[in-house]
Amino acid sequence: MVMEYNYLGRSGLxxxxxxxxxxxxxxxxxxxxxxxxxxxxxxxxxxxxxDTANVYSRGISETIIGQWLVKQKREDLVIATxxxxxxxxxxxxxxxxxxxxxxxxxxxLKRLQTDYIDLYQIHCYDxxxxxxxxxxxxxxxxxxxxxxxxGVSNLCGWQLQKVVDLCKYEKFPPIISLQQQYSLLCRxxxxxxFQVCKNEGVGVLPWSPLKGGILTGKYKRGxxxxxxxxxxxxxxxDESKALQSAPAWSKYDSNENYxxxxxxxEKCATKAGKTVAQVALRWLLQKDVVPSVIIGATSVKQLxxxxxxxxxxxxxxxxxxxxxxxxxxxxxxxxxxxxxxNKERVNSFLPKSFVQxxx
Numbered sequence: 001m002v003m004e005y006n007y008l009g010r011s012g013l014x015x016x017x018x019x020x021x022x023x024x025x026x027x028x029x030x031x032x033x034x035x036x037x038x039x040x041x042x043x044x045x046x047x048x049x050x051d052t053a054n055v056y057s058r059g060i061s062e063t064i065i066g067q068w069l070v071k072q073k074r075e076d077l078v079i080a081t082x083x084x085x086x087x088x089x090x091x092x093x094x095x096x097x098x099x100x101x102x103x104x105x106x107x108x109l110k111r112l113q114t115d116y117i118d119l120y121q122i123h124c125y126d127x128x129x130x131x132x133x134x135x136x137x138x139x140x141x142x143x144x145x146x147x148x149x150x151g152v153s154n155l156c157g158w159q160l161q162k163v164v165d166l167c168k169y170e171k172f173p174p175i176i177s178l179q180q181q182y183s184l185l186c187r188x189x190x191x192x193x194f195q196v197c198k199n200e201g202v203g204v205l206p207w208s209p210l211k212g213g214i215l216t217g218k219y220k221r222g223x224x225x226x227x228x229x230x231x232x233x234x235x236x237x238d239e240s241k242a243l244q245s246a247p248a249w250s251k252y253d254s255n256e257n258y259x260x261x262x263x264x265x266e267k268c269a270t271k272a273g274k275t276v277a278q279v280a281l282r283w284l285l286q287k288d289v290v291p292s293v294i295i296g297a298t299s300v301k302q303l304x305x306x307x308x309x310x311x312x313x314x315x316x317x318x319x320x321x322x323x324x325x326x327x328x329x330x331x332x333x334x335x336x337x338x339x340x341x342n343k344e345r346v347n348s349f350l351p352k353s354f355v356q357x358x359x
Contacts, residue, residue, distance in 0.1 A: 003046035003310045006291035009176035010201025013118070013149060015049040015078050017285055018310050019205060020303075021294040022052045026060030030298050035064045041300050045307050049078045051179075051205070051294055053123055054108050055085035066113035080119035081108050082153065082179075084126060096126035096134035105141055121151040121179060125159050135163070135172040142173045151205075153179035157192025164200045175202055179294070181245050182206035184215060184261060184280055184327040191332060194289050195353045204289040210280055212246030214258075217266060217276025221259060225249055261326040268319050274308060281309035283323055288356045320357045 003016040020042045025035040039050070052061045062081060069079070083104040086094040093100065108117065120141065122134060141147040150173050152163060160178060167174050178197055180189050182204065189204075197204050210216055213232040219225050225233035232249055235241050239248040252258045268279045284293050297303035315323070 002307055005048075007203075008119070008149070008291050009197075009203035010174070011149060011176040011203075013078065013176065015292050016047045016310075017292050018047055018281075018307055019049040019051050019080075019292045019294045020047055021207065021296040022050065022061045022065060023056045024296050024298050025052070025064045026057030032064045032067060034299070036068045037300055038297050038303055039065070039068050041303055042297075042307075043072070043077075045304070046310075047307075048076060049080070049292055051080040053082035053085070054087055054104055054111075055082075055123070059087070059107070059111055062108055062111035066111050070113045074114060078118045079112060079114065080121060080151070081112070081117055082121045082123040083108070084123035096122055096129045096137075098133055098137040101134055101137040102141070105146060109146065116146055116148060118148045119151050119177065120147040120149070121153050121177070124154040125156075131159075131163050131166055132170070135166055135170075139172050149173070149176050151175060151177035151179065153205075153207075155180075155193065157196055160193055160196045160202070161200075164196065164202065175200075177203045177205050179205040179207055181208045182284065182290075183209050183211045184265075184283060184323060185211045185258075186245075187327060187329045188332075190329075190355045191335060194355050197289050198351070198353050198355070203291040204287075205292055205294055206284050206290060207294045208245040209284055209293050209295065210277055212243075214247065214249075214252055215265070215277065215280040217262060217269070219249065221253060224253075257326065261323070264322050264326055268315060268323070272313055272315075274313065275305060277306060278309040279315070279323075281306060282313070282315055283320065285309060286315060286320060286358045288358050314359065317357070317359050320359070324357070 003018055005014045006017055007013065008015050024030045050065065052065055054062060083101055084096055087104060105120065120138065138147065138150045142150065152160065152175055155178065164175055166172055178193060180193060182189055183206065194204060196202065213230045219232065225236045227233050227237050231246050235246060236249040239250065242248040265276045265279045269276045281293055284290050295306045
């Protein structure tokens with residue numbers, strides 16, 4: 001096996017340390033046939049964890065997975081999907097209301113051609129619906145055997161802690177995972193959300209681990225990416241399409257700290273005989289809150305390249321420390337003050353809340 005397996009949070013569910021994200025399935029250039037080739041190769045490499053969402057290509061991603069899934073040994077795979085996004089024209093075809101969750105789950109099960117979903121995740125918080133309502137709907141799906149575990153994604157710290165506490169004290173099924181944007185260029189979740197995860201036993205599933213391609217090392221200073229050079233190339237032609245997870249190239253082309261980070265990553269890659277993208281993924285895999293990293297693929301080769309981060313090598317302590325330093329985000333108040341006041345306050349019997357490196 002090329003991959004390693006970890007427990008997903010404080011649960012008995014073991015997943016491959018690379019999770020195949022399928023947002024590209026059903027989009028231009030990634031039809032069902034190619035998607036099935038990618039899925040076949042992923043499983044052959046030892047992967048068992050596949051992530052999708054009902055909104056990906058408006059259900060087409062789930063449908064493509066379902067067409068492939070019926071030919072597989074279902075119990076060997078961990079299928080994750082999400083609910084919250086708009087799936088129709090009706091006023092209740094969006095959000096985390098009970099009606100939408102129950103209907104969406106039934107529709108996802110049909111598209112996936114399966115009797116159960118291993119990990120059912122809310123795609124984002126819903127300010128219009130109290131969490132007790134959607135947690136109750138998810139509890140009923142677990143009780144009915146249609147969902148095995150529940151997870152969340154794209155939550156801020158207070159939201160995550162509130163949901164975790166409701167699960168503990170109101171007897172809802174526990175949250176076992178948080179799917180969150182996390183990379184060398186997006187580390188702010190370490191300050192709030194991931195401290196909740198460490199304290200409460202919630203596994204972190206990073207998405208956009210390569211920051212839309214910015215961390216692949218394929219872009220050169222002073223050279224604007226072409227339209228054919230992935231999502232960053234498309235955005236470079238029209239920066240109004242930029243997202244926080246896929247930023248405008250100009251934001252980094254003139255950023256001296258970014259180029260220092262890329263130089264350090266290239267040095268790590270050369271020493272290990274790996275790619276810069278593999279270094280970026282390996283850095284995530286060596287964070288103690290991360291059991292699995294979500295990667296997308298538009299070709300079998302791209303999948304194979306990224307899976308090269310999964311096992312049989314490590315970044316050294318010195319390399320991890322250097323990458324940590326070069327990618328360190330601005331420290332928000334009150335953390336600097338808290339750390340300064342607690343510099344000498346160490347109790348070895350208490351667990352550390354902040355993200356640590358695995359070596």
